Amino acid sequence: YDTISVGDLAQNMKVKASEVIAKLMGLGVMATINQPVDTDTAMVIAADFGYEVEQGVTEEIGMQMLREAEEGGEQQPRSPVVTVMGHVDHGKTSILDAIRKTDVAHGEAGGITQHIGAYRVRSGAGDVTFVDTPGHAAFTEMRSRGAQVTDIVVLVVAADDGVMDQTREAIHHAQAADVPIIVAVNKIDKDNADIDRVKRELSELNLMPEDWGGETMYCETSAKKNIGIDSLLESIQLLAEILELRADKDRKARGRVIEAQLHKGRGAVATVLIQDGTLHLGEYFVVGQYSGKVRAMLDDKGQNIDQAGPSIPVEVQGLSGVPSAGDEFIVVTDEKMARNVANVRSLKARESELGVKSKISLDKLFEQM
Numbered sequence: 001y002d003t004i005s006v007g008d009l010a011q012n013m014k015v016k017a018s019e020v021i022a023k024l025m026g027l028g029v030m031a032t033i034n035q036p037v038d039t040d041t042a043m044v045i046a047a048d049f050g051y052e053v054e055q056g057v058t059e060e061i062g063m064q065m066l067r068e069a070e071e072g073g074e075q076q077p078r079s080p081v082v083t084v085m086g087h088v089d090h091g092k093t094s095i096l097d098a099i100r101k102t103d104v105a106h107g108e109a110g111g112i113t114q115h116i117g118a119y120r121v122r123s124g125a126g127d128v129t130f131v132d133t134p135g136h137a138a139f140t141e142m143r144s145r146g147a148q149v150t151d152i153v154v155l156v157v158a159a160d161d162g163v164m165d166q167t168r169e170a171i172h173h174a175q176a177a178d179v180p181i182i183v184a185v186n187k188i189d190k191d192n193a194d195i196d197r198v199k200r201e202l203s204e205l206n207l208m209p210e211d212w213g214g215e216t217m218y219c220e221t222s223a224k225k226n227i228g229i230d231s232l233l234e235s236i237q238l239l240a241e242i243l244e245l246r247a248d249k250d251r252k253a254r255g256r257v258i259e260a261q262l263h264k265g266r267g268a269v270a271t272v273l274i275q276d277g278t279l280h281l282g283e284y285f286v287v288g289q290y291s292g293k294v295r296a297m298l299d300d301k302g303q304n305i306d307q308a309g310p311s312i313p314v315e316v317q318g319l320s321g322v323p324s325a326g327d328e329f330i331v332v333t334d335e336k337m338a339r340n341v342a343n344v345r346s347l348k349a350r351e352s353e354l355g356v357k358s359k360i361s362l363d364k365l366f367e368q369m
């Protein structure tokens with residue numbers, strides 16, 4: 001079996017060995033700089049860094065990283081990805097509904113059904129991709145993953161309720177992921193709304209409003225009465241401009257799974273947010289422990305599309321299994337590579353699962369003694 005040392009792999013890609021080691025850890029492989037890794041693992045790592053392994057030469061000179069997947073790719077501006085977070089029932093989905101009504105495309109499409117938990121809104125100033133998250137306490141993991149795929153978090157806090165558990169938790173996730181927050185103080189139409197209280201409570205959590213001398217943008221909204229929605233969109237565009245978001249739409253696609261399920265007619269499907277590159281029909285990919293070929297793609301309106309670029313959420317059909325939310329989605333050259341990588345990953349997962357399981361059963365054994 002062909003192998004390459006971690007150090008050589010890193011050197012070929014002109015990255016630090018520590019970065020390769022970190023990626024390996026992400027795959028569940030503990031490695032040191034001199035340790036050999038097998039071809040399949042090396043291919044996954046290389047793909048993660050935007051390289052392709054040329055296999056023809058492996059016998060002679062070991063593994064060589066010969067070319068970047070897409071050479072000389074240019075970084076072009078891309079639209080922002082915004083995740084809406086906050087405590088349960090504070091009005092996240094209502095705000096998104098209100099925003100969608102301002103969508104110029106909405107009129108034509110009629111009553112848009114929300115096919116996936118992420119969708120595009122075309123506003124006067126530009127496109128925005130929104131990701132909705134549930135506020136229920138059980139969905140911590142989803143909020144944490146939401147924070148990872150996003151450029152901006154809109155934190156929704158109901159003015160009649162103030163800062164609650166999932167408000168704090170959302171702030172924590174956003175700050176951990178180093179994502180800027182825009183606060184939407186919602187339900188300002190309510191009699192018992194207390195906007196200043198929300199501002200005070202959030203100031204104690206490092207979110208001091210601009211008009212109080214702080215740095216956080218606040219918008220006062222009523223999703224119900226359609227107040228402040230335009231200014232929220234403006235704030236998002238303003239912040240997006242400052243962030244100067246870029247991607248290379250000409251390279252092979254990579255993205256992250258937002259949600260995935262087994263669909264009756266379509267088999268395993270995943271909603272993938274494309275983060276870089278462009279995904280095309282017919283391309284092979286690896287996603288978590290699974291592989292596949294893009295058999296069909298649906299956009300957020302449920303329409304068939306044949307390609308999807310950066311910041312676009314898309315439902316991908318043609319997966320060999322159901323991946324987990326947060327899994328990385330990477331396009332690879334061919335079917336063999338896709339399968340190999342998926343096999344290596346599922347093997348690793350099974351190994352670690354077995355490891356955990358045997359420990360648990362041992363513990364149980366001791367309990368019973």
Ligand code: GTP
Nearest residue numbers: 088089090091092093094134135136187222223224
């Ligand atoms: P989860 O997804 O369950 O966490 O809730 P959510 O944050 O998405 O809240 P949702 O949009 O479902 O709204 C919860 C309730 O608050 C609904 O009954 C809405 O009609 C109501 N609501 C939302 N926004 C406003 C508002 O601005 N004013 C008033 N009065 N009610 C609102």
Ligand code: MG
Nearest residue numbers: 092093133134
């Ligand atoms: Mg909701």
